[in-house]
Amino acid sequence: MENIAWMAWTLPTAIFFVLLAMTLAVMTLLAIYYPEAERVGVLRIPTTRGDRLFLSLIMTAAIHLLWIGLVGTDTIATLPIGEEGFEISSLWLATVISLVSAVVIFRNV
Amino acid sequence: MDKTINQKAWFLVLPVFLVVAFSAVLPLMTVVNYSMQDTFGNNQFFWNGVGWFKELLDPTTDLGGRFLASLWRNLFFSAVILAIEVPLGIVVALSMPRQGFSVAVCLVILALPLLIPWNVVGTIWQIFGRPDIGLMGYVLNSLGLNYNYVSNDLDAWATVIVMDVWHWTSLVALLCYAGLKSIPDAYYQAAQIDGASRWAVFKAIQLPKMNRVLLIAVLLRFMDSFMIYTEPFVVTGGGPGNSTTFVSIELVKIALGQFDLGKAAALSLVYNLIIIIVCWIFYTVMTNAGVQRRVVVDKKGVK
Numbered sequence: 001m002e003n004i005a006w007m008a009w010t011l012p013t014a015i016f017f018v019l020l021a022m023t024l025a026v027m028t029l030l031a032i033y034y035p036e037a038e039r040v041g042v043l044r045i046p047t048t049r050g051d052r053l054f055l056s057l058i059m060t061a062a063i064h065l066l067w068i069g070l071v072g073t074d075t076i077a078t079l080p081i082g083e084e085g086f087e088i089s090s091l092w093l094a095t096v097i098s099l100v101s102a103v104v105i106f107r108n109v
Numbered sequence: 110m111d112k113t114i115n116q117k118a119w120f121l122v123l124p125v126f127l128v129v130a131f132s133a134v135l136p137l138m139t140v141v142n143y144s145m146q147d148t149f150g151n152n153q154f155f156w157n158g159v160g161w162f163k164e165l166l167d168p169t170t171d172l173g174g175r176f177l178a179s180l181w182r183n184l185f186f187s188a189v190i191l192a193i194e195v196p197l198g199i200v201v202a203l204s205m206p207r208q209g210f211s212v213a214v215c216l217v218i219l220a221l222p223l224l225i226p227w228n229v230v231g232t233i234w235q236i237f238g239r240p241d242i243g244l245m246g247y248v249l250n251s252l253g254l255n256y257n258y259v260s261n262d263l264d265a266w267a268t269v270i271v272m273d274v275w276h277w278t279s280l281v282a283l284l285c286y287a288g289l290k291s292i293p294d295a296y297y298q299a300a301q302i303d304g305a306s307r308w309a310v311f312k313a314i315q316l317p318k319m320n321r322v323l324l325i326a327v328l329l330r331f332m333d334s335f336m337i338y339t340e341p342f343v344v345t346g347g348g349p350g351n352s353t354t355f356v357s358i359e360l361v362k363i364a365l366g367q368f369d370l371g372k373a374a375a376l377s378l379v380y381n382l383i384i385i386i387v388c389w390i391f392y393t394v395m396t397n398a399g400v401q402r403r404v405v406v407d408k409k410g411v412k
Binding site: 062065 | 138143146154159382385389393397
């Protein structure tokens with residue numbers, strides 16, 4: 001662990017990167033077993049599954065940043081876990097919106 | 110026809126994969142880790158969640174104010190140099206000779222500024238513009254203009270913009286010239302038969318044929334001016350005050366000057382996101398502009 005101390009790993013960022021790596025792995029496997037086909041969606045540009053994943057990820061980043069900038073990260077609920085409770089930031093709503101937008105992008109773009 | 114499929118060649122990509130992993134992916138992951146934490150050095154980090162991003166996107170805080178101000182400044186700078194360099198580059202390319210000995214002379218002269226390293230360009234203009242010993246600064250002041258890029262915002266901006274135009278218009282001109290050279294003579298002969306004016310030839314033949322190279326030129330110039338660091342840093346050091354502090358100068362100040370790794374990491378991630386989005390838009394427009402034209406041609410062919 002000494003050797004990677006400079007990378008300053010934390011549990012949340014580690015979970016984030018593991019999820020990202022798993023997404024990429026799943027998409028790669030899908031591409032191998034069900035080869036990608038281009039199609040033209042609402043943007044009038046040919047996109048493959050990989051393009052739509054890229055767009056979803058970029059949209060996710062933009063939605064979260066806009067949410068932080070415009071709405072903020074106030075607590076919307078406290079789960080009764082532990083002594084002080086587990087606070088849920090309103091940023092999770094941005095995550096929900098991102099997931100919905102990803103579904104929309106995968107179906108329509 | 111049977112074709113042998115051998116995926117083992119992918120193993121040849123392994124060295125590149127490793128190099129990229131160590132030189133790009135791991136540092137980028139580290140930046141993401143830093144952007145969520147605060148540190149006082151010595152590899153000790155404290156969790157800060159999205160605190161830096163909150164500060165960065167809030168114009169009332171010091172960090173947010175500086176970031177947004179430098180971002181607008183940088184976008185304005187990019188817009189100005191694009192508005193000057195692209196038309197100027199087209200004019201230069203149009204007025205270049207098309208054959209003979211002078212072509213080589215023109216190409217060499219145009220290529221010269223492109224070969225000079227950024228910090229040398231900065232040093233040249235830093236000295237060139239000085240009111241006491243610099244040729245341009247001295248002449249302007251002798252003519253009665255109170256020109257001083259160290260103390261006057263407008264002069265500093267003018268110097269940085271003229272410097273960038275001097276440095277990079279050649280690139281636009283050379284790209285446009287390459288585009289012009291690829292137009293077959295038949296088009297011009299047809300235009301001559303039709304009695305087309307010079308302007309009509311430009312609008313109907315030359316500009317559409319330069320479409321692709323112009324998009325490349327705009328993309329290159331936008332990205333380069335959006336990431337500009339060395340030249341304004343050498344000439345004005347971001348001054349006077351903060352008037353020519355662009356995003357990358359602000360970033361270096363925060364990361365290396367103040368050693369606020371968390372703030373700098375958050376800033377660079379947002380900066381990176383903007384660049385990725387702009388690149389994607391340009392790339393998509395560029396690749397699809399040609400495709401659509403081909404589709405149109407096909408339809409005409411069918412008729």
